[in-house]
Amino acid sequence: METEVLRTDPAAPDPAVIERAAELLRTGGLVAFPTETVYGLGANALDPAAVRGIFAAKGRPSSNPLIVHVADPSQIANVAAEWPETARRLAERFWPGPLTIVVPKKPGIPDEVTAGGETVAVRCPNHPVARALIAEAGVPVAAPSANRSTELSPTRAEHVLRGLGGSIDLILDGGPCPGGIESTVVDVTGDVVRLLRPGLVTVPMLEAVVGAVDLASRERELPVPVARSPGQMAKHYSPRTPLRLVDGEDITDDHLEATAAGKRVRSLLLYGPTAMPADPTGYAAELYSRLHELDAAGLDLILVEAPPDTPEWAAVRDRLTRAAARE
Numbered sequence: 001m002e003t004e005v006l007r008t009d010p011a012a013p014d015p016a017v018i019e020r021a022a023e024l025l026r027t028g029g030l031v032a033f034p035t036e037t038v039y040g041l042g043a044n045a046l047d048p049a050a051v052r053g054i055f056a057a058k059g060r061p062s063s064n065p066l067i068v069h070v071a072d073p074s075q076i077a078n079v080a081a082e083w084p085e086t087a088r089r090l091a092e093r094f095w096p097g098p099l100t101i102v103v104p105k106k107p108g109i110p111d112e113v114t115a116g117g118e119t120v121a122v123r124c125p126n127h128p129v130a131r132a133l134i135a136e137a138g139v140p141v142a143a144p145s146a147n148r149s150t151e152l153s154p155t156r157a158e159h160v161l162r163g164l165g166g167s168i169d170l171i172l173d174g175g176p177c178p179g180g181i182e183s184t185v186v187d188v189t190g191d192v193v194r195l196l197r198p199g200l201v202t203v204p205m206l207e208a209v210v211g212a213v214d215l216a217s218r219e220r221e222l223p224v225p226v227a228r229s230p231g232q233m234a235k236h237y238s239p240r241t242p243l244r245l246v247d248g249e250d251i252t253d254d255h256l257e258a259t260a261a262g263k264r265v266r267s268l269l270l271y272g273p274t275a276m277p278a279d280p281t282g283y284a285a286e287l288y289s290r291l292h293e294l295d296a297a298g299l300d301l302i303l304v305e306a307p308p309d310t311p312e313w314a315a316v317r318d319r320l321t322r323a324a325a326r327e
């Protein structure tokens with residue numbers, strides 16, 4: 001199929017463009033759209049055939065469930081069977097925004113969305129294009145990141161086109177995604193809130209709202225082939241070029257050594273004129289875009305200076321660790 005690309009102002013989405021994309025979603029099509037985290041690949045979450053199309057386009061294992069996106073919190077009742085008190089407080093504080101909440105699912109949510117499970121992941125995004133699209137479609141929208149399975153997530157329309165061009169109906173080009181890495185995912189079905197994927201909503205931010213968050217279970221499940229949150233598979237978010245995470249004091253030596261061995265190598269540093277932003281939010285916003293660029297540069301090796309081991313950097317470190325995993 002031919003993939004159409006339509007541009008729209010991210011701040012003031014063009015109604016005609018949104019209407020065309022919403023119509024495609026309502027009739028079973030696949031539409032990539034910008035969110036405040038990364039581009040998503042959307043389908044009507046209530047249409048099993050359309051949802052199967054997402055898995056086919058991405059080459060994603062059917063055991064990995066999808067996030068259901070809603071336009072505003074009032075739509076939750078159509079997706080979740082229960083909305084625990086912790087979910088209510090987290091949504092009140094962080095929605096619309098980069099937090100995904102796992103809750104018991106409504107019977108009407110197809111097995112394709114939840115990978116046959118009894119829970120569903122719900123998120124209310126905070127990007128004007130995403131919100132306008134979901135509201136206009138009038139249905140909840142299942143959307144994983146708009147990349148082929150295990151590859152880097154897209155933060156620009158051209159990343160989506162490179163990975164999925166020819167396999168999806170439409171890409172809404174709303175420019176670069178401001179957040180740059182995927183949402184934080186929490187499970188609120190147990191006694192304590194469990195972190196399934198770190199993100200821009202950090203653990204200290206979560207704990208300020210719901211008290212202690214369980215991180216240990218996440219460690220225990222890493223890495224697993226079919227996990228409760230299979231985005232935790234070790235190899236994920238990877239460039240094709242080998243990538244190594246290195247401590248700051250070693251990176252110059254490693255770079256010289258690789259060069260001496262005849263390798264074409266580039267280093268992503270934390271300090272210096274060509275360095276990445278030295279704060280976690282700025283770093284996250286640029287990370288995938290820089291990795292997409294380096295990956296297209298025909299290198300033998302990418303060296304990345306490891307950011308500090310603090311809660312604020314946890315999400316960035318998580319993505320870098322996965323990018324470095326070769327299995």
Ligand code: TXA
Pocket residue numbers: 035037038039040041064065066067098100102114117119120121123125143144145146181182183184185196197228229230231232
């Ligand atoms: O920022 C984001 O979350 C982006 C944008 C498009 O919203 N979406 C995204 O989707 O990153 P995806 O499919 O690439 O990652 C969703 C993660 C996966 O790790 C998946 O296993 C987990 O959420 N997940 C989805 N449903 C789940 C469920 N019912 N229980 C546990 N984990 C779930």
Ligand code: MG
Pocket residue numbers: 144145153231
């Ligand atoms: Mg993904």
